[in-house]
Amino acid sequence: MSPFLALWIWLIQTLILVPGVVPGQIEDRDTSFPEPIVVPASQNFEGIDGPWSSFTLRIGTPAQIVNVFISTASYQTWAVHPQGCTSSDPADCPDTRGGVFDRNESTTWTPNSRSPNGTSTFALSLEENLEGYTGAGEYGFDTVALGWEGSGGPSLSDQIVAGIATKAFYFGLFGLNPRPSNFSDYANPTPSYLSSLKSQNMIPSLSWAYTAGNQYRLNGVLGSLTLGGYDTSRFVPNNVTIPFNERDIRDLTVNINAISMVSAGAGQPYTLLSDSIAAYVDSTIPWIYLPVEACKKFEDAFGITWSEQLQGYPINDSLHETLTSQNASVIFTISNSIAGSGPSVDITLPYAAFDLIMKPPMVRQSQRYFPLARAANESQYTLGRTFLQEAYLIADYERRNFTIAQCSWVENAQQSIESISVPVNRTLSGASQELSAGGKAGVAVGSVAAIFAVGLILCLFVIRRRRNRRAQKEEQSSAESGSSAELGANDKALEIDGEPLHGLELDGKPQHGQELDGKLYLGQEIDGKVRFGSEMEGSNKYAHEMAARDVAAAEMETKDVPATELPA
Numbered sequence: 001m002s003p004f005l006a007l008w009i010w011l012i013q014t015l016i017l018v019p020g021v022v023p024g025q026i027e028d029r030d031t032s033f034p035e036p037i038v039v040p041a042s043q044n045f046e047g048i049d050g051p052w053s054s055f056t057l058r059i060g061t062p063a064q065i066v067n068v069f070i071s072t073a074s075y076q077t078w079a080v081h082p083q084g085c086t087s088s089d090p091a092d093c094p095d096t097r098g099g100v101f102d103r104n105e106s107t108t109w110t111p112n113s114r115s116p117n118g119t120s121t122f123a124l125s126l127e128e129n130l131e132g133y134t135g136a137g138e139y140g141f142d143t144v145a146l147g148w149e150g151s152g153g154p155s156l157s158d159q160i161v162a163g164i165a166t167k168a169f170y171f172g173l174f175g176l177n178p179r180p181s182n183f184s185d186y187a188n189p190t191p192s193y194l195s196s197l198k199s200q201n202m203i204p205s206l207s208w209a210y211t212a213g214n215q216y217r218l219n220g221v222l223g224s225l226t227l228g229g230y231d232t233s234r235f236v237p238n239n240v241t242i243p244f245n246e247r248d249i250r251d252l253t254v255n256i257n258a259i260s261m262v263s264a265g266a267g268q269p270y271t272l273l274s275d276s277i278a279a280y281v282d283s284t285i286p287w288i289y290l291p292v293e294a295c296k297k298f299e300d301a302f303g304i305t306w307s308e309q310l311q312g313y314p315i316n317d318s319l320h321e322t323l324t325s326q327n328a329s330v331i332f333t334i335s336n337s338i339a340g341s342g343p344s345v346d347i348t349l350p351y352a353a354f355d356l357i358m359k360p361p362m363v364r365q366s367q368r369y370f371p372l373a374r375a376a377n378e379s380q381y382t383l384g385r386t387f388l389q390e391a392y393l394i395a396d397y398e399r400r401n402f403t404i405a406q407c408s409w410v411e412n413a414q415q416s417i418e419s420i421s422v423p424v425n426r427t428l429s430g431a432s433q434e435l436s437a438g439g440k441a442g443v444a445v446g447s448v449a450a451i452f453a454v455g456l457i458l459c460l461f462v463i464r465r466r467r468n469r470r471a472q473k474e475e476q477s478s479a480e481s482g483s484s485a486e487l488g489a490n491d492k493a494l495e496i497d498g499e500p501l502h503g504l505e506l507d508g509k510p511q512h513g514q515e516l517d518g519k520l521y522l523g524q525e526i527d528g529k530v531r532f533g534s535e536m537e538g539s540n541k542y543a544h545e546m547a548a549r550d551v552a553a554a555e556m557e558t559k560d561v562p563a564t565e566l567p568a
Contacts, residue, residue, distance in 0.1 A: 033204035036229030036419050037154060037197070039146045041222035042067045045215055046098060048170050048359040049286045049371075052385060053213035053223035054098060055174060058145040059161060060106030065148070066172055067098035069385075070210055070225060071284040072252060072393065074126055074175030075192040077144055078137060081163030090360075098171050101163060103140060108157065112139040114183035114190075122183065124164065126173075127284060129379045131311075135166025139183065144193065146174075156196050167361055173284065178206050178397050179248065194227065203228030206397035207420040211235075212283060212388040216352035217409050224392075229420050233413040235392035235405035238345040242336040244400040245278075252281040252395060252402055254383070257344060258333040259294065261301045263326050272297040272330070279381040281393060281404070286356065287312075289375040289382040302328070304370050310363070313370035315355075320368055323351050330354075332387070334404055347391045347406055354386065398422050 045051035046067060054067040059079055066079045079101035085093035094100050103109040112120045120139050127133035142161045147153030160181055164172070178198075180189035197203045209230035213223035224234050245253035259273035273294045290298075298304065302323060304313040315323070328351050335344035358367045371386045383391075395402040398420070 033419055033421055034201055034228070035204070036417055037146070037203055037227040038231075038415070038417060039153060039225040039227065040148070040151050041213065041224070042148070043222065045220070046096075046171070048096065048362050050356055050385075051215065052286075053221075054171070055146075055223065055225065056148045056151075057172075057174060058143075058147075058149065058155070059101050060103070060142050061108040062106075063143075063145065063149070064101050064105065065099055066101055068172035068174045069283070070212075070223065071126070071173040071175045071177075071282075072210065072395070073177060073280075073282045073284050074173050075177040075179040075194075076160045076162055076175045076181060077173070077193060078124075078162045078164050078169065078175075079172040081138060081165045083163075084165040084167070096170075096359075101161070101172075103138070103142070103161075103163060106142055108143050109161075110141045110158070112141065112183055114188065122162075124162070124166065124169065126169075127282075130285070130289070130382070131376075133168050133285075135164060135168050137162030137164045139163075154197060154202055156193065156200070159193055159196065160190055169284075170362075176208050176210065176395070177251075197227060204419045205422045207395060209234075209392065209394040210283065210388070211392045211407055212385050214353065214389040216350075216355070218411050221409075226417060229418050230392075230394045232416040232418055233410070234408060236408050238343075238403070238405050240334065240336060240343050240345045240405075241401050241403055244402070245280075250280045251400075252393070253278050254281060254334050254404060255279075255337060256332055256381075256383075257335050258331075259290075260331050260333075261328050262331065263328040269331065270297075270301050272301060277378070277381050279383050281383045281387070283385045283388050285382065285384040286371045286386050287373040287382065287384045288371060288386055289373045289380045289384075291381070292374050295372055295374045298370075298372055302370065304372075306374065310367075310369070311373070312358075313372055315368040315370055317368075320355070324355075327351060332383075345404065345406065347387070347404065349387070349390045353389045356386070394420075396420055 039055060042054045042056040044054050044067060046054045047069070052069060054069060057066050057068055057077065057079070058064070059066060059077075068077075068079065080094070080097045080099070082100050082102050084097060084100060090096070112122075115122070121136050122139050124133075124135045124137050139160065139162050141158045143155060143157045144159040144161065145153055145155035175192065176194060178192045178194040180191050180195065182189050191199065194203075194206060194208065198206050205228055207228055209224070209226045211224050211234060213221045215221075224231055242254055244251040255276055256273060256279050257276045258271070260269035260271050262269045273290065277291065279289075295306070299306065299313075303319060304315065306312075307314055330349045330351075332347045332349070333344050334347060336342050354370050354372075356369055356371050358369050360366075371384070375381050390407050392405045392407050393402065394405075
């Protein structure tokens with residue numbers, strides 16, 4: 001096949017495969033999206049610092065059932081390792097931890113051998129800015145399915161699973177963040193569960209919506225998790241959209257412009273926070289970390305006392321009765337501007353949201369507590385799972401923004417799921433906007449015109465090369481006919497070490513169209529960069545799944561701990 005014909009075949013194939021362009025029509029991308037996935041809660045309220053609405057996972061083959069909490073900060077799946085319950089623990093330890101996952105009972109488990117030293121034990125790199133959250137996990141890959149058997153939840157093979165024994169994270173976690181993990185170096189990232197769903201076209205976009213649920217409203221409201229969309233029946237709409245924080249590790253950062261308390265039948269609200277602060281929304285932990293000055297305001301308003309031993313606020317029965325009768329509410333004013341000049345939304349938490357119970361092994365015996373913690377510095381300001389009992393969080397990693405709304409408490413409300421689509425057009429700042437039908441047509445026409453122009457340029461280039469070669473041959477033929485007797489011993493003047501020189505231009509430099517290893521590289525640009533054929537191999541292709549801006553994968557720190565001796 002001639003290069004000219006091969007070139008035109010390539011151009012025709014490229015034209016047909018232009019995204020959004022179909023001969024004879026302009027495709028409406030919205031109609032091709034898969035539906036969002038609604039992940040059912042487990043029907044249980046569990047944990048030693050709640051209780052909290054949990055979610056069910058099926059891990060391994062045959063499937064082992066474990067209940068976990070949702071982590072908006074994590075990008076991995078953690079399940080309790082058999083070593084997480086020892087002979088010194090109560091007999092019901094596996095049940096109180098949501099069940100354990102035994103890798104030895106799974107035929108599809110693959111140990112993680114990607115670290116430089118070959119170990120499969122890595123540090124649990126989560127909540128590193130807070131005190132007390134330490135430990136290691138035994139990492140590997142296995143099948144992970146969402147929901148109980150028969151719930152219709154997705155099942156993905158070769159997903160990251162960490163077996164944890166530490167009691168700092170008492171329950172397993174299911175991470176929602178799409179960041180990839182690095183177990184060796186940044187060139188070999190492993191995709192998250194959410195990214196895998198998106199790459200396999202199982203959800204419409206890298207997005208999710210979550211609220212923690214609670215036990216004190218409507219006889220108990222289970223948590224709600226939607227992947228690739230949101231449930232309009234679960235929140236009160238507002239006009240506050242918050243861009244992701246520039247630090248990807250703290251992407252869901254909000255500005256708390258004010259915190260106030262209002263008691264039933266009282267007059268003016270009592271100010272608990274007067275200066276705006278930036279706080280990270282993180283469902284991994286129950287605590288609300290605030291500046292010490294704000295915590296002291298809470299102490300005055302609620303009559304609570306800080307315990308150094310507990311590193312928290314214990315509540316005795318007498319104080320609990322008083323606070324219950326007062327029925328105070330705490331109002332968090334959230335905005336996307338630290339100056340408070342932009343739109344804001346109020347998230348109101350009743351006292352019942354702070355009425356939580358600690359259980360062993362956190363304490364020797366069950367103890368009511370107020371989930372407020374003193375932050376040592378600005379990096380610890382956090383709105384934990386307590387806050388998400390009354391707040392609905394929608395995160396859109398395609399547009400790099402999120403929304404927080406007040407939960408709606410309408411009894412017997414019908415579920416109403418809406419998709420979050422992939423944006424058609426993006427701005428340089430990472431924000432995006434949908435194109436109109438005319439805009440989509442313009443993109444299609446512009447793509448065709450660009451391809452035609454490139455084709456024309458390449459054709460002219462080929463024609464010019466042929467003319468140059470023809471001219472060279474004619475010149476050489478003329479020279480040979482006039483001085484053939486002089487060549488003699490110089491017959492091999494066009495060879496170096498016996499190797500013929502093909503494809504040299506007049507200036508002695510190789511032609512740009514030269515083949516490498518017998519392959520024709522059609523994607524070469526003028527700047528010498530290859531524009532096609534650079535897709536990452538294997539699973540690494542998910543490293544840049546997050547649109548609009550590349551997000552660094554999380555580097556996993558290895559731990560020199562034998563798999564049989566995970567720290568508890």
